[in-house]
Amino acid sequence: MDDTDPPVIGRRGSYAKGVARRQEILDRAIEVFAERGAYATSLRSIAQALGISHAALLHYFDSREQLLIAVYEHAEARREAAPDAPEPAGPVDVLTRAAGANVAVPGLVELYSTLVAASLEAGNVTGRSYFVGRFARVRGDLAERVRDGQARGEIRTDVDADQVAALLVAASDGLQIQWLLDPSVRLESLGTLATLLRPPAPDVTGDRSER
Numbered sequence: 001m002d003d004t005d006p007p008v009i010g011r012r013g014s015y016a017k018g019v020a021r022r023q024e025i026l027d028r029a030i031e032v033f034a035e036r037g038a039y040a041t042s043l044r045s046i047a048q049a050l051g052i053s054h055a056a057l058l059h060y061f062d063s064r065e066q067l068l069i070a071v072y073e074h075a076e077a078r079r080e081a082a083p084d085a086p087e088p089a090g091p092v093d094v095l096t097r098a099a100g101a102n103v104a105v106p107g108l109v110e111l112y113s114t115l116v117a118a119s120l121e122a123g124n125v126t127g128r129s130y131f132v133g134r135f136a137r138v139r140g141d142l143a144e145r146v147r148d149g150q151a152r153g154e155i156r157t158d159v160d161a162d163q164v165a166a167l168l169v170a171a172s173d174g175l176q177i178q179w180l181l182d183p184s185v186r187l188e189s190l191g192t193l194a195t196l197l198r199p200p201a202p203d204v205t206g207d208r209s210e211r
Helices: 016-036 043-050 054-058 064-080 091-104 109-119 124-150 160-182 189-195
Strands: none
Touching: 016 043, 016 064, 016 109, 043 054, 043 064, 043 160, 054 189, 064 109, 064 124, 091 124, 091 160, 091 189, 109 124, 124 160, 160 189
16 A cells, blocks of 8 residues: 555465466465465365465465464455555545445455454464554555545545554444444444544535624
8 A cells, every 4th residue: 555565475386487476376275275264274284275286385485473463464465456446535435445345355354353363362473464554555555544634625624644544444444343243234334434534524604683
């Protein structure tokens, strides 16, 4: 969501063929996790499902945690790079579109929620490092969009952009978790945030007592 590229999870591959192979593994892994669930299989059985050797998978990823994070990151990057991806918009629009795209990929919201929860566990250095960095990048991008909206008069100026960004992330993640538990929950509810952030309408009635 910004111009700063996140660090590569695992190993990218030394040559063009290796990079392409890593991309193929991640593309296929998204399908496998959608079918089986992110934590239903071991790294060895994941390799089997992908049609590669366990050693080949370990060439790119040291652990299942690395692979799962790389899968999520790859799915997100593929979504943002799609030819029909919408142009950058306001902060609420960005989150609403992202949430809608997430739920369109089977298992992606569940994978994300599971990885975030796992990153809180003691000793999960890979997960914690990735999500601390990711949340910082997302908050930074949204804060810039808030400030741009404030400058254009589209967002009220009596709120702190960084604080709004953190609350927007919390609202989006929380709503997707609710949807995961109950698919009847409408992700379009995020649009209400745009209404709450809109500047109050000017009072055009004037002071009638002076007339």
